[in-house]
Amino acid sequence: MNRLKDATSPYLLQHADNPVDWFEWGEEAFAEARRRDVPLLISVGYSACHWCHVMAHESFEDEATAAMMNERFVNVKVDREERPDVDAVYMAATQAMTGQGGWPMTVFATPEGHPFYTGTYFPRPHFHRLLAGVSNAWTGDRDGVLEQGSKIVEALNERTALPSGPLPTAGTLAQAVESLSRSFDAERGGFGEAPKFPPSMALEFLLRYGAAAELRPASGGREPRADGGPRTGEEPRTDAAPAMSMAERTLEAMARGGIYDQLAGGFARYSVDADWVVPHFEKMLYDNALLLRVYTHWWRSTGSVLARRVALETADWLLAEMRTPEGGFASALDADSEGVEGRFxxxxxxxxxxxxxxxxxxxxxxxxxxxxxxxxxxxxxxxxxxxxxxxxxxxxxxxxxxxxAQRVRPGRDDKVVAAWNGLAVAALAETGALFDRPDLVEAARGAATLLDELHLDGDRLLRTSRDGRAGDNAGVLEDYADLAEGLLSLYGVTGEVRWFDRAGALLETVLDRFADGSGGFFDTADDAERLFQRPQDPTDNATPSGQFAAAGALLSYAALTGSARHREAAEAALGTVTVLAGKHARFAGWGLAVAQAAVSGPVEVAVVGAPGDPATSALHRAALLSPAPGLVVALGEPGSAEVPLLEGRGLVEGVPAAYVCRGFACRMPVTTPAALRAELTS
Structure with missing residues (x-):
């Protein structure tokens, strides 16, 4: 009996009519494997995965293959986007056993969940032989199979966590730029060889590094400077020039290539070639949220006309194609339509x-x-x-x-994932504010409201929802951290204190339930389902690692509150960056971006004035236009004490004022945008 028809995951529902007797992940499947004394066959994928579709058509829809699977195994289908913890532990095993990973991921495990043979996509003839071989080993060499599973689990659990060093310094960050330059493709943009993935987090770091060096590129095909002043044509400082050059070359190459949808906007998952021409056509929310923010920040730093166009087109695509009726944002668009990759x-x-x-x-x-x-x-x-x-x-x-638009459209995975919606909230709020698009800010507010009202259960966060119904999967570290980041950005744009308060509550849970006791964070809470290994990966993948995302949100919250506890937790979590910066900077992009903010302060701006007052709005906009790394903005009326950075700040001779601070040490207040810009660049 296939048990997927009541699943909330669109990926699982794609398999609900398979002749395979699928179980969802859970104790029922483990109990059935123990009862029947057969191994588990765990198949992990996601709805927009092309090769997942291929294996489904070849094997899981085939009666003969399904019969063999049903007879010899208990079959479990897992949506990696709903259960990133399950995916993480079995991906670690797959990479350890095979030297590579990917999806679909195919895992054979004992009834206790211990993996003993793993792989990814298997063509049907190979898969048939594999099913027979694994089944025969289980019945003919049970002790050997169990020993193999135990050894794998033991080896994975004995792996030491990535060592942590001291807080990164300016020298560490310069070392990271040098590391990135060694793998940079100067001709085509990006890092390394094909396939090429959008290096969103590394690009954010490079832009922040350039901003920290007060980079002012010469004009040429650019708009007036984002702060309203003219382009001076001065040369960038030599230590920052390589960073900005790598960022701009990559951003332009991606925007002009086939990885970017030149008709509707939005980016595909990756390019199969080194020239950004032919994409893997699936479109993911997380990629587009991260890239929207990066292109907006590129414009903010340089006034690039191309950056503005791509940012606004991508934002419009998010609203047109990815927004759900409930106000959240869907996870992905499929690579295939009519069974053919890229046909649309x-x-x-x-x-x-x-x-x-x-x-x-x-x-x-x-x-x-x-x-x-x-x-x-x-x-x-x-x-x-x-x-x-x-x-x-x-x-x-x-x-x-x-x-x-008359063609058959790719399928949409319309589940709402908390972490990725947090990324979208941050990107849309900032893009809407910088480009004077209140509809984008409103979309960010709508997604934040959905997450607040549907995904939050007391101090706990649920990872997914669909059709206005929350799933029962507990949030992981990236959900708490990315949502906190998004809510703090939304607060900075709107001045609505509820978002600041919600972010603070999320970060309390991060500190209380995810800390590893050594300055880092586990990816699951201390009361989460126990797997054979508690996942903990501080390095970036397609999205910022939970640890680096937590560090960023903690640092921003500390800057708004003056909390030493949050600042110290952020700095401790960044110790891994120091270890990675020299040789593996590509896998620490978000950590490096947060470290740049920590090294730079970050700058804190308190804007005090009546809501809607043009003078208040002008100061607020001038603050948001600053590219200072990790800058935080507090906005409130005189006498406001709900956000500590505003406490004790008032008008100046009855006029709205802005206070520029670092570590809660503030300069004299200013009352004009020009004076605020001067303070922010001094």
């Missing part, structure tokens, strides 16, 4: 001519590099240079977008 996105020259006619068609074919970059004569659209006719481009783009 690619074009042949004939298809473009059919939509646009010969003259506009020829122009668009040349502009978008429609030269057979994908399969069967089709192409992914690129925009390697800006069009020479903006009005014509807008008309052509709109026509192609309308034609594409």
């Amino acid at each position: 996105y690619v074009w042949t020259p004939e298809e473009i001519r059919d939509v646009l006619g010969e003259e506009d068609g020829a122009w668009a074919i040349d502009l978008f590099e429609v030269t057979g970059t994908f399969e069967h004569g089709s192409s992914v659209l690129q925009l390697l240079s800006d069009p020479d006719d903006a009005e014509r481009f807008a008309r052509v783009r709109a026509a192609l977008l309308a034609a594409r």
Whole structure:
């Protein structure tokens, strides 16, 4: 009997009609394996995973394969996005046993959950042989299988945590820039060889490093400086120039390549080639939330016209394609439509001519590099240079977008994940404030409200919801940390104290239930389900590691409150960055970004004035436009004491005022945006 029909996960529901007798992860499956005295076959994936679909079609929908699975195993299907803890411990085993990982992940385990054979995607003939071999080993060499499982668990549990060093210094950060430069692809942008993933967290660090050095790039194809002043043309400081160069080259290459949807906005998961041309077409909320924030920060630092366009297009895509009826944001769009990867996105020259006619068609074919970059004569659209006719481009783009809308759309995984929505809240709030788009701020507020009202259960956070119904999966560290980060950003933009208070409560749970006693954090709470290993990975993956995300939120909260406890916890969690900076900086991007904020202060700005007062709004905007690393902004009326940074701050001769501080030591208040900009750059 397939037990997935009542699942909340869209990924599990994709398998609800399989002839496989799937169980969801839980004690029922373990008890059944013990009762039948057979191994567990644990299959882990996610809804937008192309090779998960391939294995499903080849094996899990096949009656003969399903019969073999049902006869010899208890089969468990896991959505890695709902259960990142389960995914983490079995991925560690898979990587230890095979030297690589990926999804779908296929794990054979004892009824106690101890893995003894692992892999990823298996073609059906290989999978048949594997099922028979594992089953025969279980019945014919039980002691050997059990010993193998015990040894794997013992080895994984004996792994020592990544060592921690002292708080990173300016020298550590310079060392990290040098480390990144060694793997930087100067010709094509990005780091390393194909496949290339958007290095969102490393880019945020590089932008912060440049801002800390008071980088002011020369003008040229740029808007006026974000703070309203003219571009001076002065050269950047030499120690920051490589950092900004790596960031800008990568950001431009991604924005102009096929990994970016040139018609609707938004980024695909990664590029299969080194030139950012052919993407793996799935679109993930976390990638786009992180990149939206990075492109917004690029504009804030440099005034780049391209950065502004990509940020706003990506924000609009998030609202149009990913927002759920309840106000949250869906997890992903599939790579496939009609069973074919990328079919929704690619074009042949004939298809473009059919939509646009010969003259506009020829122009668009040349502009978008429609030269057979994908399969069967089709192409992914690129925009390697800006069009020479903006009005014509807008008309052509709109026509192609309308034609594409008639195609069968990729499936959407519409579950709401707390961590990734926290990333979206931060990005949309800041983008809306900087580009004067109140609709984006309102979207951030709507997502935060959903998470507050549906995902929070007392001091506990639930990881997922769908269709307005919360799941029963406990939040992991990244959920608490990323949501706290998002709520603090939303507070800084809106001045609404409820978000500051909620962030503080989340961080209390982080400190109380996730700390490892040595300055780091476990990825699961102390009362979470016990797996064969308690997961703890301080390094970044596709998203900031929970530990580095917690460090960032703790640092911001400390800057708003003056709390030594939160500051010290943030600094302790950053000790791992010092170890990684020299050789493995790519895996510590968010930690490096937070460390840059810690080294720089961060700068604290208290803006005091009546809500809606134009003078208050002007000061508030000037503060938000500062690229100072990790800057926090408190906004409130005179006499407000709900946020400690505002306590004791008042108007100056009846006029709204701004106070620039570091470590709660403040300079004299200023009353004009120009004076505030001068304070922030002094």
